[in-house]
Amino acid sequence: MSGARAGATKPRQVRGFVLFKWAIYSLLAANVALYAASGTSTETVDTAAWVLLLLLFEWETGDWRLPFWSRPLVRLLRALAGLAVVWACIDYGLDGERLDFANACTWLAVVLALELELRIPTGRAYLHRMRRALAWCLYVALAAFALAWWFQAAAGVDEAWLDAWDASLWLAAFVAIELNVFGLAGPTVVGAAAFQRGGAEPS
Numbered sequence: 001m002s003g004a005r006a007g008a009t010k011p012r013q014v015r016g017f018v019l020f021k022w023a024i025y026s027l028l029a030a031n032v033a034l035y036a037a038s039g040t041s042t043e044t045v046d047t048a049a050w051v052l053l054l055l056l057f058e059w060e061t062g063d064w065r066l067p068f069w070s071r072p073l074v075r076l077l078r079a080l081a082g083l084a085v086v087w088a089c090i091d092y093g094l095d096g097e098r099l100d101f102a103n104a105c106t107w108l109a110v111v112l113a114l115e116l117e118l119r120i121p122t123g124r125a126y127l128h129r130m131r132r133a134l135a136w137c138l139y140v141a142l143a144a145f146a147l148a149w150w151f152q153a154a155a156g157v158d159e160a161w162l163d164a165w166d167a168s169l170w171l172a173a174f175v176a177i178e179l180n181v182f183g184l185a186g187p188t189v190v191g192a193a194a195f196q197r198g199g200a201e202p203s
Contacts (some may be wrong), residue, residue, distance in 0.1 A: 049081040094110035
């Protein structure tokens with residue numbers, strides 16, 4: 001980030017925000033067990049892979065110092081989880097589960113948008129604005145999917161409540177990350193990476 005220097009002191013995240021974020025992460029991890037007990041095998045693998053990707057994203061871009069030996073392991077885990085997510089998305093499509101398929105495709109687009117935030121040079125402000133506008137459009141679509149599942153759950157559709165709950169939690173988790181991107185919650189998951197790129201690179 002422009003103006004950041006090696007040795008600069010990074011501000012701390014708002015404590016309440018950190019507690020909220022990790023509470024959401026914990027509930028998402030618990031959802032893996034819920035899907036294992038009540039969902040399909042595809043949903044279980046899909047949810048577990050997304051939780052792993054989220055935690056790896058937090059570890060790689062947060063204020064953590066990664067041991068050198070851990071980096072190949074992190075890349076391997078990310079690749080395996082990414083393959084699992086894509087496999088689940090394809091499986092939803094092949095099984096004709098249109099809502100699950102649309103939801104999975106939209107989440108893949110959200111991750112791509114977040115990756116762009118990390119890759120776009122900080123000086124390209126207009127590209128960051130475009131990326132954020134696209135991301136919020138994707139979140140609106142995801143909110144619509146969550147509402148659709150809540151309506152199904154209210155209508156008595158089997159297991160729709162679990163999809164509705166899971167979709168709502170994931171939306172909260174990624175909106176929290178976006179708040180970090182906008183700098184509304186102190187230094188961020190993403191903002192920390194921007195700081196490192198422009199200032200002191202971790203050894």
